[in-house]
Amino acid sequence: MAEEMSKNYDPAVNEPAILQKWLDGDYYKRREGVGDCTVTIPPPNVTGILHMGHATDDSIQDAIVRMARMRGRSTRWILGTDHAGIATQTKVDKKLKSEGISRLEIGRDKFIDACWDWTHEYGGTIVEQIKRMGCSVDFEGERFTMDPEYAEAVRKVFCDWYHDGLIYRGKRIVNWCPSCTTAISDDEAEYKEEKGHLWHLRYPLTEPVNGQEYIVVATTRPETMLGDTGVAVSSKDPEKAAFVGKTVKLPIVDREIPIFDDWHVDPNFGSGFVKVTPAHDPNDYAMGEAHGLEKINIFDEHAVVVEGYGEFTGMTRDECREAVVAWFEEHGLLDHIDEHEHSVMHCYRCDNTLEPWLSEQWFVAVDKLKQPALDAVKDGRVTFHPARWTDTYTTWMENLKDWCISRQLWWGHRIPVFYCEDCGWEDACMDDVHVCPTCGGTHVHQDENVLDTWFSSQLWTFATQGWPQKPEMLEGHHPTTALVTARDIIALWVARMVMSSLYFLDEVPFKDVVIYPTILAKDGSRMSKSKGNGVDPMDLIDMYGADAMRFNLLTLCTNNQDVKFDADIDKKTKKLKGSPRTEQARAFVTKIWNASRFLLMNMDGYTPGEPVAKTAADAWMFSRLAKAVKLVTEGIEHYTFGEMARGVQNFFWNEVCDWYVEVTKTRLKDDEDRLQAQRNLIFVLDTSLRIMHPLMPFVTEAIWDTMPASWLDMKADGTCERAEALMVAAWPEPADFERFIDEPAERSFELARAVVSDARSTRARYRISPKQALPVVVAAHSAEAAEALEGMSSFICGLANIPEMTVAIDAGFAGKPEASIALAGPDFDAYVVVGDLVDFAAEKARLEKELAASEKELAAAERTLSNEGFVAKAAPEVVAKKRERAAELTDTIAAIKAQLVDFA
Structure with missing residues (x-):
């Protein structure tokens, strides 16, 4: 056994070997059992690569699935990728452009072939990265949103909703990307604060009002005035009432347009007169609908001014803006210009400024869909973790507008609506139509648009499991157990999944929605390639191993909305230099390996048997072990990963390794007690490895491979039946461990630990040899x-090298012994008698000198930090280090003052 464990654990060697073992054993495949755990992985973009959000998400999901598998549940973890319409088309467009080819030149069919070639070439990258993380998904059951079966499901949803009156075509304002030449949903638009201007333009009145010949409108977009069809004032602005019902002569285009009042107008914005361009602003569109205004689209799909506007025709938005402002200034109609900062929508893909644009699109009418989806969350069928995200979901659903589902792309699910050019027939069909069913004509064509990617991904929990072709595959596996995802797609994806699943299956798609925190850069900013502050999970795995990366990420999963990742990145090369917390996680992995190796080196003569609490340490350890089993089980069940991960680390490192293994070492040398000590140690180690496995699967599997059977493997007849791999071994159920919980034993041992720690800390503080016996007096x-x-006195004295320990209750305590060090605690005060081993006068002088130096340095640090100029101008990392040093000095000063009490 011991010889099978190498001296050092090397993730680069061990992890690939363990991964291959799992794959060869088919342990990832769907397993049937009692109870169900089905999880669908949020499909990453097919041509994407793993980022820190993916790594966090996948670590959580793997923990959920691995524990369920070990509990004998029926497990399905479904892997798949999304075709990512805009992202993939953009990449293929760029590739073709680099080859001197245009998408329009080769045509739709050949372009789609090029997209398939692209996905085949680059689509496997993220899947291989997920595999390398140790995620136990069924790789053989991988799905893709463009698979034929999945495409059929998407088509059915469209056709059913179309025929049920929930899908319609209409002309409305959408967020249009002139670069990608497609509509973008509101939720995918990224808002950026930009410095701009507020232009005040004079519009001549057709007839003077109270001697006034013109009004002044204020706008951030003077170029769109070419499409103005009205001017609005606030209904609550009495000063503008005289203008309502009048008209102005729109400059440049010489169009007469009305002035009206409307609740959309803020009377405090600009001059109080607002130009209304119904085809280029959603609020203006609403006002245009209410007041019967003409909707004039002045831009084409590339945001270039269309024909009919003279010298302005053919100009881009920016060019038109400059030309319009120059025209107004030239004609004395530019009143003035103010500096103005405002929020501007950008395309999440190409970062181009989006254009509110009137165009004909396909929409889902959501009125019949949103209330059932709201009810499902309100009545608890779907639960959010943390619970505060419920408000985000309900607020969005309550204000939900009809969903624009059409995209002007070629790559994606083409809208299955067919038109007859001869008779005007139109219908949504499951099969392609080439001959009109009404007139028999052959001039039939399909709609050119494709569906929004989120339309197809809304079916993810059930279309990946055989719906609609094989609904029996869903039985027992739907609703799925949990959806683990990011907060920014609660509206885009989570809500839509609930709506579609309720409509087509009459059940929710998942029981729990787990929202993991957003992983930010060290300085609190968003990670991005352009900033050079992003961290590649693969670099972390290369540097520290998958277990360390996963465990560190799980410790960050608290109730906080955002967490900072402490990565050090080279400013020049943008390469990862290190991550202190991931380094700490690797140290924990190493600790698990080294402690296990030590125990297995001392297992000569071992035979499996029942654990028996023969000592106080045994009783304490078994009780703590039972609570650790409960902690991890409930932590995964309730999705409290950060608290659970930190708790299990404290348990194994500080309690198992630093105490139980240490106090049990001597028993391994006792022939009479050796076998029982071995059985107890193997029982504790085996149980610990099992509960840590979902969090750190590689190192725990590697160790378990070398272990003998434990009591957990024993059958009623005394024989052992050991699983093929740890990942399919039985989970330690909390109910089976309740009998080990012993509160009095824990209480007693913790008191003993505290006395031993006091004696050890005194030796360390005053540089006294561990071999030096020190009497202790305790005032309980x-x-x-x-x-x-x-x-526990004999145990304490033996472990802490205490020749004599006197215990008294406070009332009978004679007072602080001479030449002793006092250590106060919640349950007792301990006095470690050091005699002449410590020069009290010299030690006091040394501490006072150290205290003065620390206080001086702290005062200087506080003066620097109180300097607003320093904090504002210094680099963030410099300020952070200064604050960290001030905190360290504060702790040091408190510790020194506590020590000085001994010499009072």
């Missing part, structure tokens, strides 16, 4: 504590 604060300490 209660009779219970005194009794427990007296009962």
Whole structure:
């Protein structure tokens, strides 16, 4: 056994070998069992690569699935990728352009072939990265949103909703990207604060009003005035009432347009007169609908001015803006210009400024869909974790508008609506139509648009499981257990999945929605390639191993909305230099390996058997182990990963390794007690490895491979039946471990630990050899504590090298012994007698000198930090280090003052 474990654990060697073992054993495949755990992985873009959000998401999902598999549940973890319409088309467009080819030149069919070639070439990257993380998904059951079966499901949803009156075509304002030449949903538009101007333009009145010959409108977009068909004032602005019902002569185009009042207008914005361009602003569109205004689209799909506008025709938006402002200034109609900062929509893909644009699109009418989806969350069928995200969901659903589902792309699910050019027939059809069913004509064509990517991905939980072709595959596996995802797609994806699943299956798509925190850069900003502050999970795996990366990410999963990732990145090369917290996680992995190796090196003569609490340490350890089993089980069940991960690390490192293994070492040398000590140690180690496996699968599997059977593997007849791999071994159920919980034993042992720690810390503080015996006097604060300490006195004295320990209750305590160090605690005060081993006068002088130096340095640091100029101008990392040093000095000063009490 021991010889099978190498001296050092090398993730680069061990992880690939363990991964191959899992794959060869088909352990990832769907397994049937009692109870269900089905999870669908949020489909990443087919041509994407793993980022920190993916890595966090996948670490959480794997923990959920691995525990369920070990509990004997029926497990399905469904992997798949999304065709990513805009992203993929953009990349293929760029590739063709680099080859001197245009999409329009080769035509739709050949372009789609090029997209398929692209996905085949680059589509496997992220899947291989997920595999390398150790994610136990069924790779053989991988799905793709453009698979034929999936495409059929998408088509059915469109056709059913179309025929049920939930899908319609209409001309409305959409967010249009002139670069990608497609509509973008409101939720995908990115808002950026930009410095601009507020132009005040004079519009001549057709007839003077109260001696006034013109009005002044204020606008951030003077170029769109070419499409103005009205001017609005606030209904609550009495000063403008005289103008309502009058008209102005629109400059340049010489169009007479009305002035009206409307609730959309803010009377405090600009001059109080607002130009209304119904084809280029959503609020203006609403006002245009209410007041019967003409909707004039002045831009084409590339945001270039269309024919009919003289010298302005053919200009881009920016060119038109300059020309319009110059025209107004030349004709004395430019009143003045103000500096103005405002929020501008950008395309999430190409970063181009979006254009509110009137165009004909396909929409889903959501009125019949949103209330059932709201009810599902309100009545608890779908639960958000953390619970605060429920408000985000309900607020969005309550204000939900009809969903624009058409995209002006070639790559994607083409809208299955067919038109007859001869008789005007139109219908949504499951099969392609070449001959008109009404007139028999052959001039039939399909709609040119494709569906929004989110339309197809809304079916993810059920279309990946055989719907509609094989609905029996869903039985017992839907609703799925949990959806683990990011907060920014609660509206885009989560809500739409609930709506579609309720409509087509009459059940929710998942029971729990787990929202993981957004992983930010070290300085709190968003990670991005352009900033050079992004962290590649693969670099972390190369540097520290998959277990360390996964465990670190799980510790960050708290109730916080955002968390900072402490990566050090080279400013010049933008390469990862290190990550202190991931380094700490690797240290934990190493600790698990080294402690396990030590135990297995001392297993000569071992045979499996029942654990028996023969000592106080055994009883304490078994009780703590039972609570650790409960902690991890409930932590995964309730999705409290950060608290759970930190708790299990404290348990294994500080309790198992630093205490239980240490106090049990001597028993391994006792022939009479050796076998029981071995059985207890293997029982504790085996149980610990099982509960840590979902969090750190590689190292735990590697160790378990070398272990003998434990009590957990024993059958009623005394024989052992050991699983083929840890990942399919039985989970330690909390109910089976309840009998080990012993609160009095824990209480007593914790008191003993505290006395031992006091003696050890005194030796360390005053540089006294561990071999030097030190008497201890304890003043217990209660009779219970005194009794427990007296009962543990032999254990304490032996472990801490204490020749004599005197225990008294506070009331009978004679007072602080001479030449002793006092250590106060919640249950007792300990006095470690050091005698002449410590020069009290010299030690006091040394501490006072150290205190003065620390206080001086702290004062200087606080003066620097209180300087607003320094904080504003210094680099963030410099300020952060200064604050960290001030905090360290504060702690140091408090510790020194506590020590000085000993010399008072």
